[in-house]
Amino acid sequence: MKKLFLNLALLLLASALFAQITVTNATFPSVGDSLKTATDFTPNGIVISSPGGPQIWDFTSLGVNAQQVTVFRAASEGAAFANFPNAELVTIGQAGAETYYNVSATSFENLGFSGTDPTGGLPVQTEFKFNPPVPERIAPLNFIDIHMPESSVNVAFSLADIPGGVLDSLGIPTNFVDSIRIKVTASRIELVDAYGTLAIPGGTYEVLREKRTEYTDTRIEIHLPPPINWFDVTNQAGAGAGFGKDTTISYLFISNTEKEIIATVTTDVGGTTPQQVTFKDNGVLSGTNDPVSAKQVVSVLPNPVGDVARFEFKNWEPGNYDLRIFDMQGKMVLENNLQLNGNQTEPIQCGPLPAGTYFYQIIHVDGKLVGTGRFIKQG
Template sequence: MMKEFSFLLVLFSMVILPFIAQGQITVSPHSLPQVGDTLRQMVDNLPVGATIGNGGPDQVWDYSTLQGMYVLETIFHPRNHGRYNVKFPDANAVLFLSGGIESYFQLGESEMKEVGVSGGDPLNLDLNLIGNYMPPIEGKRAEITYGDSFRENSSLVFPISVGQLPDTLFADFPFTPDSIRLRVQISREEIVDAWGLLLIREAMFEVIRLKRIENSVSRIDVKTGFFPWVDISDLMGIDELGEQRSVSYFYYDEFSKEPILTLSLDEEENISRADYIFNEVTSADVFAGFPDESGLYVSPNPSYGFIALSFINLNPGRYKVRILNILGVTKWEANYRIDGNKREMVNISHLEAGTYLYSLVDAHNNIISTRRLVILRP
């Protein structure tokens, strides 16, 4: 089937496309996510052979060989579902991310802005930090056209209580600060650099492409009394977080709330991950379940060695995942800290083909669940 489809794509591109009068689409405001929406994308963490392709008008991009390994769900819950919703009065929606992180948004009819974040511990000090974007940062943009460009600067500011830090931390300082903050400076450049026809699996979409370059720098500031904030990042060794840079491409059609395709690039600007829209056409050969019961689920199953561990509705705590052969001998294990839902990608391609068991174990070494896993070889 795929060989026949590939032949048809070539025929379509060479013979039929030149006679179709195409024009760039406009991303409708109706495509912006709203409270209660669920967005689904297939995730391909091994987009072998995929390249960015050309920019400019009237392009054709063929990503028909992408193969998603699992489904990523993005659910915009009402703000009051979040544990720290009172900290974000300007938000009306919250996303629950891995590691217990909550991301708060202001979703409107004509704009989508990220307001702030709770959870996470970038300093590895066992802190639960809550921060606001100053100003709120733009999410998906509507009514963009080819050639548009945007520049945006924001700071994600996390106030830290002095009492949360070790007493010895400021022992050598000339003063004792009464206010501390972690400040993540974000600089973002976006350009609508192309439009054309996008081929995903066995589906075709008219799209417009937006390129995003984002740079972030993390700093620590302190102040005391009426004196201004002082940057002490170098003294605190904040360089461990360092500067970060990311490059992504987003392909949007007119009305879909998900990007039709999102390409994430690595440091060498090769495609490291491809997320594409999940629907009855793009996922026709993939079984995807969304379990309601709490526990650990593995997909795909059977697998050739790259699997997604999906932790669903678990109580906060430390857990262990074990993979055992049919004799009960542990062949692989790893520890995770879970708070609610989390998804981790794992490479177990070193295991021989066969039937295995995978178990979820809590911090007291109690086995919560055990299920079967089948490893295949090409």
């Protein structure tokens, strides 16, 4: 398995002809941070591209079905802090559920949880710790990095702590049972397989794409008198209750400037069909997907282009910008300086360019990437 990923890493390295970002620990959450995200449960037009780079991803079609603000507090503000003495941060959900985190120079780790059990189908107040802690973010993070974290949870409940009828509804016998135990094992393959620029509603970012494949096995056991002791009843409970084996594939688009993950695309088990996308909420869409403010737009007309491409700019802040055009190998083939102010059209001479597909970037004078796109040059 490791040899396979090494070979893939070498293949990806061969395509690294364009400077990629390095994600540092400056993007780790800290006390007082409020991370704003939105989720589209029915994404359209989102394509999972092949590994490599540089790439341009256009997720501006995303809508908003749900919005969330995650506030990171000092761990000491949590009610269960005494049981997580190594924690530095805590998030507290609307129902009082607490998640504790440890932050180091190289890792942002999930230590555990206090609240209603999220591991399976049991509405039981519990507290558990990951062993070892689960790394949510790693730094420094670079193209072709590979990580393979593993963790487990093992937590037992007295039968008296479980609401009446819950086990019966799952088909789990309770005669002679005094307690139950939930065991979760999880392993994850994290491969930074692509890099480029990502556009979402309200912003464009340079990113690394990390593919995460997570394998979980959630078991439920009942405690019976000797000589049986712990007995696995996962099959009786069934996968519908959240027990059994599962595989989750997601793609994380991570920037080196923002604390939110720019986008997390959760796919089907084949890893190709997006099922939902959670993305950084820049405040340009409401919960009904109505725009709340004008945003900078750039388009190329006609497309495909001939000898001259018309770059049309709308709602641009006054300033000095660089237009950079790259071929499919990531080589910059043209650069123009532009003075933009509001709405205007800039003709760009493309006659010398060979026929093919080209990517472009708009860079503000301060070095920030503010626009991307692609066009086709006719022969």
